[in-house]
Amino acid sequence: MNKxxxxxxxxxxxxxxxxxxxxxxxxxxxxTRIVEVTRVVEAAGEGGGEA
Structure with missing residues (x-):
């Protein structure tokens, strides 16, 4: 198993x-950039856009 x-x-x-x-x-x-942008868009869509 170790092998x-x-x-x-x-x-x-x-x-x-x-x-x-x-x-x-x-x-x-x-x-990573795509994931970050997606998260920002989702947050804005939920009305939780934090400043």
Missing amino acids: KLSLYIVVLAVIALVLAACGGDGETVEV
Whole structure:
């Protein structure tokens, strides 16, 4: 079981490195901005727009 878990962790680490090398960080920032804008729009729609 530990061998499977170790392999899984290694695979995830490799995927993370590949995404970072391909500019994955920039895409993450874009997604974060979309989520923030969506939250602001939802808050304004509910009348809970905080100043």
